[in-house]
Amino acid sequence: MTRLFLSRRANLAAVAVLFIAAFGAASSQAADPFVAGGLSSRPAAMSSTAATTAIARARAIGTALGMPGVRQLAHRVDDAFDHRTYDEVMAFDGGGREVAIARFDVDGNPAMLAVLGWRAGGGRPIDGPAAANRAAAAVRAAGLSAPGRATVQASAGGGGWSVAWPRVVGGATVRGDGLRVLLFADGTFHGLTRTERPLAAAPGRPLAERSARDLATQRVQALGASSADLAVVAAERVWVAPNDTLGGSRLDAPGATLRLVWAVRFESRNLLTERLRAVEVWIDAADGSLVGGDVVE
């Protein structure tokens, strides 16, 4: 047992050394914010106790979810893009091939679970309601709870279905946060992700929707677009991670703390549709400032 443990420690150390040697640029970023073109994650120090605990968690959750793997290897990762530190446990089959990944937040909660590979020609395909049930069962098996009604969508890349439970705070969806489960077409578990990022304080008196629409329209028109080219089609109060789209200081990764905004959506018309389909302008629900935006090309 001691020998195995030492082997694992040596292995971890070697992986860390090689990772740093191969990707020196990443190490030079140190604790700096993520810079596009560089790596977003880098190894962090992890005690042998923490590694053993993470592997035990991965084995338990893997058994509950039917995830493959006969041998596991753990390491801690700082991710500057996701603003997150997590323990990653790689699982290998008997031939040494990576077959699953389990990531845990440092508090031990699952952050991401993935069964690697593809399941073609499996069992009989299931429908959307069945997918929702299977996904809910997977969430429970992972020791998590999925409150509320799931959003079920077909997913080519997911292998069949994407079932999500968005996080909602103060009646507003937190974009990107919540639980999401990927299932293969026959309902077999493929992956799970759980995100719960910090939120800024909600404004006491949020900006009115009409004001947000006006501010967003002014912003778009100031940039040269006419109402004939871009027309408002929706405004939604949501939490978003700030970005530098439409101006502002450079943010190569989405902001770490999410803000409550009015996401005012414009759709393009006429010749503009040949280059641009839609634009969102994110207006801070507290003070009307620009928080970022998004584009569909």
Add this chain to the structure above:
Amino acid sequence: MSRVRWWRPLAPPLIALVIAAGLAGGAMAATYPASIDVNTSAFNPPCDGDVNPIVPKMQTAAKAAYGRLGHVAAAFTGAAFTRAATLKRTPADWGYYVHSHGDYYWNSTDQRRDTGFREDSGDCSQAVVFSKDIKTKRAGRQSNLVFISTCHSGDANTTLPDAFAIQKTKTTGNTPQGPEFFVGYVGVQWDSDEWIFEQRYWNALAGGRSVGAAFDVAMLGSFGHPGFDADWYGTYYWSGAAGPWVTSCPNCS
């Protein structure tokens, strides 16, 4: 843990180290070009008054990623990314990345729709590069990693993989279809989600994941829109390293 296999997890970083060392020494026996075409003009002034800095980030990230895989990567945008220039370069490209406006465009010559994407050309009148154009120029030449960062490029009926001689099959078994992998987006997607997906993908590749495993990791990002979707074709358990296989599957993890 088997004593025989303890080194297996080290293989991907070792491969990356060898690639990095080779690049640093400039001593590669062969070069495998990769073109990074990025349409910035369509989504920034003067064509669009909105500033969209995500697009240059995608360009920087893709160029760096192809370089890490061992390609000689070069990025083109503005007047350097034209239909003519892309088609001229494509026969020599082993890797290809494009970010632009993609769709099923009407091909007036063939009188039918075809998958494609728009050039940049540095102005606001942007010609379409059809998949058929690429297929004709490449004439069946082997591709490595092809990442079409446009709407509809990964739809079920996309013809872009075939343009790069990548079979529209998903191979995970012991009979790989070659050192090839195609990634495209399904339907219409937002730039912020594409950026999350792409950074997760490049980062996983750099960390030694196979091209398929990196896709699975990327699919589990915190996307702002629940309808986000992408798809892939090719050899799942392949490292993504540039060039052909000299034996049956030396780069499979």
